[in-house]
Amino acid sequence: MTRQLRYGVIGCGRVFQTYHLLCLRNRPEFTVAAACDVDQARARSLFDGTGFDPYVTADLADFFRVGHLDAVSVCTPNDAHVEPVLAALDAGVAVLCEKPLAATPAGTGRLVDAAAGARLAAVNLPYRHHSLLPAFLGALLPGACDLTLTFTTAGQRLWRPATAWYADAARAGGGALLDLGPHAIDLLTTLFGPAQATGCRIERPGGVPGGVEESAEASLRVDRGPVRVLINRASRSLRLDLEARQGDRVVTLDLKRGEVHTGDGVVATARGTRPELAAIELFLDRVAGGDGAVAGFAEAAESQATIHELYALADRSPSLTR
Structure with missing residues (x-):
């Protein structure tokens, strides 16, 4: 049996609930293995009835210690995109970041530089x-x-x-x-x-x-x-x-x-x-081995x-x- 792909989410607010989680629930090849959010109780309740039972933490380093992750969505507030994305790239994990890529031009530049040569780094532009x-x-x-x-x-x-x-x-x-x-x-x-x-x-x-x-x-x-x-x-x-x-x-x-x-x-x-789900679906396709097009960090930065x-x-x- 082919193993399920292990997905992680950083930031379990409205955007993840409305868009990312909806797509993941329709993709049996994925399981949500880890979630990172400042409100751990809310994050745990979010997965009730979904069939997912992720490890939930408020600590970013702890999140990446849960075991191998194939991909993560970063759905934190805009000013909190940079560190989670950098951590995901450093771990060699495919990452889908919500727009805007960062709250400031300087933060955006850091992420573009860090993503150069990354396996898969995309922005949700559907x-x-x-x-x-x-x-x-x-x-x-x-x-x-x-x-x-x-x-x-x-x-x-x-x-x-x-x-x-x-x-x-x-x-x-x-x-x-x-x-x-x-x-x-x-x-x-x-x-x-x-x-x-x-x-x-x-x-x-x-x-x-x-x-x-x-x-x-x-x-x-x-x-x-x-x-x-x-x-x-x-x-x-x-x-x-x-x-x-x-x-x-x-x-x-x-x-x-x-x-x-x-x-x-x-x-x-x-x-x-x-149509608002297209970029997430294509990212999941890529993680699963497909060849769909995604919006890269440099394109989003432009x-x-x-x-x-x-x-x-x-x-x-x-x-x-x-």
């Missing part, structure tokens, strides 16, 4: 893998287009009780732009190549400089033309769509509905899927560099107001 991307590109006419990417969630209201650190600038490293921006920038660069930051405005609580923003409006340029990115994690609607306007023709990639449509109707669909350029531009621009 939308680059969406099956509708070729259909969207195929529906565009040759030449330039004006692009608008809209990403809105209700996370500020729904997730805050479980992730209070999102509002802590020191722990999160930023607000909505650093939270949702990696997905937006990664999607754009997957489709259109490098993106140049040209402008940004962010909404700060009460208009106070230095606060954690809940919305942002960014301007970029890609090879096909200008891009406007609208991000809001205090919205009452859930949207992730990219609109390309070429004269009177509009082509929309709607990842929430799972469709590509033009003024003439829907041209492609991918309904009934969970997107984060663009985001930090946008923050610098925002510091020189008026803030958004509600």
Whole structure:
């Protein structure tokens, strides 16, 4: 009988519960062998009824002493990514880190350097893998287009009780732009190549400089033309769509509905899927011996560099107001 692959998790909060654990429960070739979290009682209760019985500890060194691990997910708050990832890389363990890679550019740089030559080091950036991307590109006419990417969630209201650190600038490293921006920038660069930051405005609580923003409006340029990115994690609607306007023709990639449509109707669909899980599933495939593509640390760092350029531009621009 082939042995089960031993998986570990560092940080057993909402992100692990909602995404990583869901994928692992559907993969019989894996078992969760170890979990590291500051709240050990909560972490233990998380695995009730899952069929997993991991060793639970609050100590990172103890976590890596549990025995051989094949892979780990790092799902800690943003400012606590660096040390767990470095420990996993030092142990020769495949690692999947949540975005952003780190809360600061310096931390991101440390991880990129450490991951050079690693067996498998990936970041959870799922939308680059969406099956509708070729259909969207195929529906565009040759030449330039004006692009608008809209990403809105209700996370500020729904997730805050479980992730209070999102509002802590020191722990999160930023607000909505650093939270949702990696997905937006990664999607754009997957489709259109490098993106140049040209402008940004962010909404700060009460208009106070230095606060954690809940919305942002960014301007970029890609090879096909200008891009406007609208991000809001205090919205009452859930949207992730990219609109390309070429004269009177509009082509929309709607990842929430799972469709590509033009003024003439829907041209492609991918309904009934969970695109937000794609990067985790592909990482598990790789750990299990497959050859699926994953977003590496260097690629994630490029997107984060663009985001930090946008923050610098925002510091020189008026803030958004509600």
